[in-house]
Amino acid sequence: MCGVIGVFGTPYSSQEVQQGLQLLQHRGQDAAGILSFNSQSKNFSLYKDVGLVSKVFDESKLYGISGDISIGHTRYATVGPKTALDAKRDLQPMMVNYPFGIGMVHNGNIVNYYQLKKDLKETTNRILFTQNDLEALLNILSQNLLATNDLNFSFDKFQSSVKSLFDQAKGGFSVLGVVAEKGFFAFRDPHGIRPLILGRRRLTDEEKKQQPNNFGISYCASSETNALNFLGYEVVRDLSPGEIIFIDHTGEVYSSSNYSTQNKIPAKTCMFEYVYFSNPESKLENVSIYGARLNFGKHLAEEIRSKIDSGAIKPDIIVPIPETSRVAAISMSETLGIPYREVLIKNRYIQRSFILNTQESRKRAVQLKLTAIASEIKGKNVMLVDDSVVRGTTSKKIIDMVREAGANEVYLASTCPPIRHPCFYGVDFPDPNELVAHGKTEPEVAKMLGADHIFYLTTEGLKKSIGSEKLCMACIDGKYPVDCNTKSFSEMRQAHREA
Template identity: 40%
Template sequence: MCGIVGVVSDAPVNQLIYDALLLLQHRGQDAAGIVTQQDRKFFMHKAKGMVRDVFRTRNMRSLPGDCGLGQVRYPTAGNAYSEEEAQPFYVNAPFGIVLVHNGNLTNAKALKRELFSTDHRHINTESDSEVLLNVLAHEIERCTRGLPLTPSDLFQAVRSVHRRVKGSYAVIASIAGHGLLAFRDPYGIRPLCIGRGVNNTVMLASESVVLEGTLHTMERDVAPGEAVFVDLKGQVHTEQCAESPKRNPCIFEYVYLARPDSVLDGISVYQARLNLGETLAKRVISTVPPKDIDVVIPIPESSRPSAMQLAQLLGLPYREGFVKNRYVGRTFIMPGQGTRKKSVRQKLNAIGSEFKGRNVLLVDDSIVRGTTSKEIVQMARDAGARKVYLASAAPPVRYPNVYGIDMPTKDELVAHGRTVEEVRELIGCDALIYQDVDGMKRAIGAAADTTGLGDLPIGGFDASCFDGVYVTGDITSDDIQRINEGRHAATNEQEEDTSRLALPNAQTA
């Protein structure tokens, strides 16, 4: 889960890219980087930390040029603690290429061996993004063979990338002296869109909110499998480069990851969350009679639209019962789960008057580990709630995610191998209501406006963390085990606090 942006303009782009990364901060808080291009020379600054901390005035002044790209990173593979794995990544041949990537390659280890033994390329980090960059560079070199670079050469190279690379990837690459190349994987798992602004500016970004927030007009989503080349004059060249593209966006983008004011692949994230609240209301009625509920309270922040819609349909009061401290950052050294609970209380506080003597229905967007949910339920009881019901706008998370979301291993997932009743007992609530998988897909699909999606309307969703169906069709249990071994967060006594309450939320980023 990362956020990427690329810009070609007739004016300097450093400030524009910085502003765009601030709008993408909810997609990654571990590291940030910007590279600009001027007179075939790249200028780069990247480091661990939030955008506002990584880039100071002196850094911005050292980023000249009218073409550039940037990334905010939340690592899902490789070494989360390494400065070297902050993006963008750079190779000097052919031409000089800098790349940013959102997603996760499922065959990165095999590609790394292939790059060394066959392509004679060296990979210096554990990042799959560096692997992807070298595959792209090798294929561009094969297509050009010393000749001047043309858009058709780039599109041929992307076709070869699609054949070699497995997994999810939304990519933007800057090619020295030529412009920006962007493409999505053939399933469109990770989002990418394109828009235009003043000064002949063309912008590509992970979410539409970036275009709107920087006063650009969104033109469309980049289609799954499509490649887009923007030359340094702002002329846009496009071509479909996948043999059998399908539009199967990650459903967790709509459940939690994306900002509510974004539209991804024709689906309004906010409307999707309203719809989830509507279908969840029907599930609540079948479990807890509305007369037994005094108030509906969201767990900040992404669950608010679902909670509001649910409360309205059930005719129940909606109240803000928790206040999130937006100024508490991540806790970097956590001595075990006991301190994890303490960190939740540092980041969330209950308003006692909204709980005392009441039967409360808490609404969350999803439940992953369950440790945060358990602590929040106890907070509600400590604040005086008579009964605490918990409803999740998403189904049980039972399977690992392999496409770029920092999802725990299956043994860490509270719903894996447990019934709903067993999860309820572990969390400690009086009733636990989950969304069902088909209801979630229908609710989010109903928020789609398919006009403008061309020949590839929504064909389905990647909902693998809920239903165990991996849309790329190449994932085995051995693959999941291998990917789990590469997860950046080790579950030991030095574990970072990766609960969602530890991160700036989409609505407050």
């Protein structure tokens, strides 16, 4: 899972992308990059490096990147080298010089990457230099554009090339890009697993004076609406699954959204966006993330109420595990009439532990990022609320911490159903052996984590909370919308991590 954003139509596109990336920092902390194209000088400029957005792009770095089209990426690595030096070659954005000059960023995973890499070498003699599946997408698109031996550019030719890419590349992915002297593009995988939203705004008078083509509108596409809102863009809509958008240098917007309907491919938005990844300010498929999380807490409370009424559990306080579960915990407290208390204090300077890249780094981060207020915990039955329980690393450490602070009993409530199956579409748990709930009953999970009881939101409660049946829930139910060879994918991930 990564964050992508692209801006077209303003001379300040790189500055807007940099600001947008900061709003998407929660989607990836490994690295960041920005690619710009200047329609006046007809030049690309690119900078990318490991680290947080604020570290990678200080004022001097950003000064050297300018243009009216910019695309940016903040990285959360799921496959590929994990060390800083080895990972640098895999950073986005990426470019090819022929045909036209194309730059791209993407969010997601291509599950048949190895096969694509092999096919590119054998059929077109293209050699990939990185372990990043974006490079495969970029080479496939460029090869498809060359297939007709016609170097004239048109939207018909472009959409045909992308639809061919859809036939070849399997997985969940959202892509943004630029074609030199032609325009800006965006497309979303045929199931719509990974999010992508389009926005637009009118230029200021100052921008109009400097804007090379002067069509008076700036467009932005982003993984989340929070970046669009901050930058002053009106949300136009979520791209449809399999939709292809191209905006040319005159501001003309072209769209093709018939690939998924023609091929009868159902929409399957990743449920984990609502549970964990997305910023609570954002909307996805016109659903408020904040509202969905309030609903998670309400429905989970209703599912737990019978246990309280029967006396099986007697929670004195409801405690969120910061940060993502806070909204749901408030809703649970209101629904059950049990006091809400923030007694786990977060060190704001520590990264999100789930998206750190090794188990050991996640353990260290948990120890550093939270402290418990013992005076408010001692002698009480504590209901901890978390957004999800994946590996169990964080949960076990926190439960131990709360017990050490003097809790009488500790219960754990998850606003996500048990995650028992791997994800291959952009979330970093493709190995079932890493999942604490894999092959275990709920009492067995509770015992492993050291909790007196564990409660999960049901799949019905999850769907009702979001208000949609069009969800990818493969990590919960094992029903994968895109066929994937789980063995080869896990082996690829392990081989790259050991490289």
